[in-house]
Amino acid sequence: MNIILLGPPGAGKGTQAKRLVDERGMIQLSTGDMLREARTSGTDMGKKVAAVMDAGNLVTDEIVIGLIEEKLEGDNGGGFIFDGFPRTLAQADALGELLASHGATLDRVVEMQVDDDALVARITGRFTCGNCGEVYHDVTRPLPADGKCVNCGSTDMKRRADDNEESLRTRLMAYYKQTSPLIGYYYAKGNLQSVDGLASIDEVAHSIAEVLG
Ligand code: AMP
Numbered sequence: 001m002n003i004i005l006l007g008p009p010g011a012g013k014g015t016q017a018k019r020l021v022d023e024r025g026m027i028q029l030s031t032g033d034m035l036r037e038a039r040t041s042g043t044d045m046g047k048k049v050a051a052v053m054d055a056g057n058l059v060t061d062e063i064v065i066g067l068i069e070e071k072l073e074g075d076n077g078g079g080f081i082f083d084g085f086p087r088t089l090a091q092a093d094a095l096g097e098l099l100a101s102h103g104a105t106l107d108r109v110v111e112m113q114v115d116d117d118a119l120v121a122r123i124t125g126r127f128t129c130g131n132c133g134e135v136y137h138d139v140t141r142p143l144p145a146d147g148k149c150v151n152c153g154s155t156d157m158k159r160r161a162d163d164n165e166e167s168l169r170t171r172l173m174a175y176y177k178q179t180s181p182l183i184g185y186y187y188a189k190g191n192l193q194s195v196d197g198l199a200s201i202d203e204v205a206h207s208i209a210e211v212l213g
Contacts, residue, residue, distance in 0.1 A: 001026075001079040001212065002104055004086070004095075006182060007112035008175040009168065010119040010126070011197045012204060015135055016112070017083040019205050025078035029071050031064045031085040036160075054161045056170030058087055058178060065094045072098055079107075087179045092186075109186040110211055112197035112204070116172065123168050130156035 003026075005013040017028040035053060038046030049059045068085055086092040099106055125138035131154035136143055147155050162171065186192040195207040 001107045002076070002082070002099065003079065003107060003212065004082040004109045004186075005112060006109055006179075006186070007114065007197055008116075008119055008179075009171045010123040011112040011114045012122075012201070013083045013112060015201060016204060016208055017081045018133070019201075020081055020208070026081050027071075027075075027077045027079070028081045028083055029068060029085065030083040031067055031087075032083075034067045034071075035059060035064075054167065056162050056167035056174065058174050061088055061090045061094070065091060065098075068095065069098055072102055072104075076104070086182060087174075089181060089185060092182055106191060108212060109182075109192045110208055111183055111186075111192060111194040113194055114197040118198055119172065120165065120168060123163050124165055126163050127157050127159045129154050130158040 005017055007013055014028075014030060014032075017030065020026045021028050035046070035049055039050050039053075040046070045063060049063065052059050064085055064087075068082075072080070082095065086095050096106065121139075122137065125140070126135065127138070128135050129149040129152060132149060132152040134149050134151040135141070136157070143157070144150060149155070149157075162168075183192065193211040195204060195211060197204055199207070
């Protein structure tokens with residue numbers, strides 16, 4: 001089963017994608033993670049996108065479609081979870097064509113609904129373990145008293161350069177102008193399902209499981 005997790009920055013797409021990977025053996029394809037990796041490894045593409053990402057704007061369709069195209073060549077395990085892709089109508093069209101060329105289909109698009117005030121609070125307190133990617137929050141999920149990651153024990157924590165209020169406003173604007181039309185697009189195609197993204201992580205996971213069947 002191939003699915004899209006659709007929603008604004010901070011809706012919890014990455015957190016839920018990781019659960020689906022653990023519970024169903026699906027493969028998470030996060031274009032944001034791929035772009036951050038390209039930056040860390042210092043590729044030409046990584047250098048090109050750095051300033052655009054830090055400001056909170058979208059990188060070009062050509063770059064992200066190319067990244068996804070490469071990944072679709074590999075094994076799809078229990079299916080792909082598209083996380084943070086597509087973000088424009090052109091990307092959505094390209095994804096449909098790429099899947100069709102592999103004889104695959106898009107089975108569900110799960111829209112995670114959250115309100116904007118909650119997003120600002122979630123994102124500005126967010127940090128992750130630099131070793132394993134476990135997600136924490138200053139207020140809602142702080143590190144244990146020993147300062148070590150509950151998952152791997154590392155103390156190397158990271159905050160994203162674009163998780164600040166100014167970049168977040170640009171990211172939200174990009175979401176409303178460029179990405180939110182995809183809700184109508186997939187509704188019209190007949191595969192949109194919406195869940196309440198403001199519930200607890202377990203409750204959201206449960207709603208997603210119901211949608212996926
Ligand atoms: P994310 O981790 O999904 O929040 O993505 C972080 C940043 O990477 C975004 O703010 C964009 O600058 C860039 N990015 C990630 N995915 C895409 C995409 N599908 N299209 C354009 N830009 C993207």
